[in-house]
Amino acid sequence: MSHTLFRGPRSLVLGFCLIAVAFALTQLLQVNGRESPDTRQYVAYSLMLSGQSREQAAAHTIDYYCESERIRHVQNARVDVASFMNPGHGGRAYRDCRKYEEDRVRAVTAQGGVSGYMSLFSTPRMSAIFATRPGYPALLVPYLAVLGLKWGLWAAAVTMTVAASALIVVLLRGLGMRPPAALVGQVLYYVLPVSEQTMRPMSEGLLLAAVMVVVLACVRLLHGHSPRMWLGIAAAGFALAALTKYSETLLIAGCLALVPAAMVVWRRLRGRRVPRRTLALTALCMGTAVAVQTTVQVLDLPSARESMQDLFAHFSRPDVPDPWHRLMILNGAFWVDWVREQCITPLTAALLGAGAWGVLRRGRALAGIMFAVTAAGLLNQAGHPDVGIGPRLAVLIWLLPVIGIPLLWAGYRQVEQLPGGAEGRQTHPQPVPVPNDIGALVRADPSGVPEVPRGVAGAGTDGSSARPGTRSRLRVLEVWGRLFVERSRGRIS
Numbered sequence: 001m002s003h004t005l006f007r008g009p010r011s012l013v014l015g016f017c018l019i020a021v022a023f024a025l026t027q028l029l030q031v032n033g034r035e036s037p038d039t040r041q042y043v044a045y046s047l048m049l050s051g052q053s054r055e056q057a058a059a060h061t062i063d064y065y066c067e068s069e070r071i072r073h074v075q076n077a078r079v080d081v082a083s084f085m086n087p088g089h090g091g092r093a094y095r096d097c098r099k100y101e102e103d104r105v106r107a108v109t110a111q112g113g114v115s116g117y118m119s120l121f122s123t124p125r126m127s128a129i130f131a132t133r134p135g136y137p138a139l140l141v142p143y144l145a146v147l148g149l150k151w152g153l154w155a156a157a158v159t160m161t162v163a164a165s166a167l168i169v170v171l172l173r174g175l176g177m178r179p180p181a182a183l184v185g186q187v188l189y190y191v192l193p194v195s196e197q198t199m200r201p202m203s204e205g206l207l208l209a210a211v212m213v214v215v216l217a218c219v220r221l222l223h224g225h226s227p228r229m230w231l232g233i234a235a236a237g238f239a240l241a242a243l244t245k246y247s248e249t250l251l252i253a254g255c256l257a258l259v260p261a262a263m264v265v266w267r268r269l270r271g272r273r274v275p276r277r278t279l280a281l282t283a284l285c286m287g288t289a290v291a292v293q294t295t296v297q298v299l300d301l302p303s304a305r306e307s308m309q310d311l312f313a314h315f316s317r318p319d320v321p322d323p324w325h326r327l328m329i330l331n332g333a334f335w336v337d338w339v340r341e342q343c344i345t346p347l348t349a350a351l352l353g354a355g356a357w358g359v360l361r362r363g364r365a366l367a368g369i370m371f372a373v374t375a376a377g378l379l380n381q382a383g384h385p386d387v388g389i390g391p392r393l394a395v396l397i398w399l400l401p402v403i404g405i406p407l408l409w410a411g412y413r414q415v416e417q418l419p420g421g422a423e424g425r426q427t428h429p430q431p432v433p434v435p436n437d438i439g440a441l442v443r444a445d446p447s448g449v450p451e452v453p454r455g456v457a458g459a460g461t462d463g464s465s466a467r468p469g470t471r472s473r474l475r476v477l478e479v480w481g482r483l484f485v486e487r488s489r490g491r492i493s
Contacts, residue, residue, distance in 0.1 A: 012179035016169060016186060020162045023190045027199060031154045033072040034200045037121075040065050040101075041130035042203065043153070044119035045137035046144055058105050058120045064149040066097035123315045129302045135210075135244035136203035153201040160205030161198045165189040167212035172406055174220060175362060181410035185402055192351070193391055194398035204395055207244045211252060211396065213237030215369060215403075218256065218281060222263075222365040227277040231284060238288045247307070247383075250292045251376040252396075257285035259368035304383060311384055327385075334385035352397065355404030362407045374400045 040061050047057035070090035077087035105120040114120060117134075118127035139160075143152035165186040172182040189195060198205035217234035221227055241249040260282040267274045296303055308323035309315065320326060342349040352374070359367040377396030384393055 009179060012169075012173075012182065015179065015183050016166065019183060019186055019190070020165070023162070023195075024158050027154070027158060032068045032150060033075060035065055035068040036200065036202065038130070039201045040121045041119050041127065042133075042137055042140070042201065043149065044121065045117050045130060045134070046140040048117050049134075049137055049141050050145060054114070054118075054120060055105075055109075060149065061119075061121070062098060062101045062105070064153075066094050066101065067150075069097045070094040125302075125306065125315045126310065129306065129310070132301050133203060133243070133245060135240060136206050138243075139206055157199045157201065157205050160209050161190070161195055164198065164205070164209040164212050167209065167216055168402060171212070171216045171219060171403065174216070174223075175366070175407065177406060177410055181406045184406040184409060188402045188405060192398050192402060194395055194402065197392050197395045200392075202392070203244050204392060207241060207248065208395065208399075210237050210241035210244060211373065211399070214241065214252070214256070215373060215399070218259075218369050219366055221277050221281055222260070222369075224275075224277065227280060231277075231280055234281070234284055235288075238284075242288075242292055246292050246296065246301070247304070248376070248380050248396075250289055250296075251379050251383075252373065253285050253288035253292065255372040255376045255379070256369065257282060257289060259365075259372050260285065262368065263365070307384060311386060327383075330385050331382050334387070335382075337387075351401040351405070354408055355401035358404030358406070358408030359400070366403075370400050370403060 043061045043064060044054075044057040047060055048054060052060070070093050073093035074087055074090040077083040077090075080087075101121070104122075108114060108120045108123070111123075113124040114127065115124075117131045117137075118124060119130070121127070140152065140156055143156040143159075146152065147155055168185045168189055169182045172185045173179075177185075194208065198208055214234050214237035217230045217237060221230040221234065238249060238253060241252065260278045263278050264274050264282060267278075295301065305323060308327055309319050312320045312323060312326055356367075356371070359370045374397045377394045380396065381394040386393075
């Protein structure tokens with residue numbers, strides 16, 4: 001049945017492709033200049049996976065990184081009131097970058113302690129954090145081999161961004177949205193701050209695509225579609241996310257596990273049978289969280305404590321003795337400042353509120369899943385409350401408005417369902433079968449029986465309200481009552 005998700009009208013496929021191409025063309029305006037210091041770690045890791053030595057990977061990474069620094073310097077100089085008349089070509093910025101990076105590589109090489117896929121751009125403790133994230137570097141290998149560093153990193157970012165937007169369209173179509181509403185989700189993914197992060201040469205693009213695989217599988221599973229297949233897809237999504245960023249995957253799995261677990265408890269308290277698919281999803285999410293945490297402990301991978309030492313000491317100063325206490329104090333200040341900013345410019349809060357409203361209208365299961373993903377994003381931010389990199393760490397929260405706003409915009413009347421229970425294809429509403437005399441009565445009175453669509457919006461399998469269909473059925477009962485009155489008066493034979 002799931003193949004019907006991908007069988008949409010040609011206008012949907014054409015519209016998706018046109019929007020994706022337009023997005024890719026706009027991204028050509030900034031091919032270089034998006035890098036961050038962490039980009040060096042991922043690029044060097046990918047080059048080592050391609051067969052280069054650690055020193056060769058470092059040299060090629062410096063070439064790319066410093067060229068990006070040069071381009072960004074020139075772009076900033078062109079709009080700086082002190083230098084816009086003579087912005088130059090960034091030669092000095094390039095030379096300064098190369099000198100700094102080469103000196104750092106020589107210092108790390110002399111220090112020693114670097115092994116495996118650790119790079120030479122930071123201390124071994126910092127490099128060990130990135131050496132345990134093979135997902136994104138492995139993805140880059142074919143792109144860099146064919147297109148080189150500059151275009152390979154750009155193409156990989158575009159591919160992951162478009163892939164995630166395609167999963168959003170599939171999810172919205174599976175929820176019964178018409179093609180225009182589903183494409184609104186794609187557009188929102190491109191125009192909201194989420195794409196700014198996924199287009200950077202970092203792991204966020206791949207992570208968001210993996211999370212969307214998990215979200216799609218969880219929604220379809222809770223709606224009763226092919227449990228075995230969607231469980232396997234969810235497990236694959238979790239595995240890909242763990243290879244990309246296992247710390248964030250732990251948060252996502254833990255938060256998602258609360259959704260089916262709460263459904264199990266609710267049904268038990270009300271004396272209702274718990275579907276096996278809900279129990280299976282609970283076991284999968286909890287099992288993923290336990291497996292990730294066990295792997296971290298057994299393999300002695302960098303944990304939350306190392307992340308906090310990176311935050312407070314940057315591995316260049318002695319470790320702080322009370323990282324948890326400092327984290328609590330910093331979080332208090334960080335979130336008070338965040339609330340203050342939202343009160344002054346509440347755009348983010350408004351978008352999150354609109355997204356929450358949209359998923360709540362669609363049903364409890366979808367709302368629970370999206371709230372869990374949003375909570376994981378907020379917890380990830382709370383684990384590293386650094387103002388400088390905040391938007392990147394909390395990127396998961398933007399999936400809520402991306403999915404919720406199209407549902408809110410379309411409303412119940414634009415939701416449709418496929419024949420046989422599968423959702424997603426536009427169908428024409430069928431009139432309620434009534435006797436001929438009812439038909440005559442309706443022709444005589446235009447306010448008579450309305451047509452009642454089968455599988456109207458709001459009567460979804462996730463327990464959402466069925467108010468439009470209820471109103472139509474009440475109208476039918478009203479006309480039947482009128483027919484009885486007319487017969488009793490002898491006006492209808």
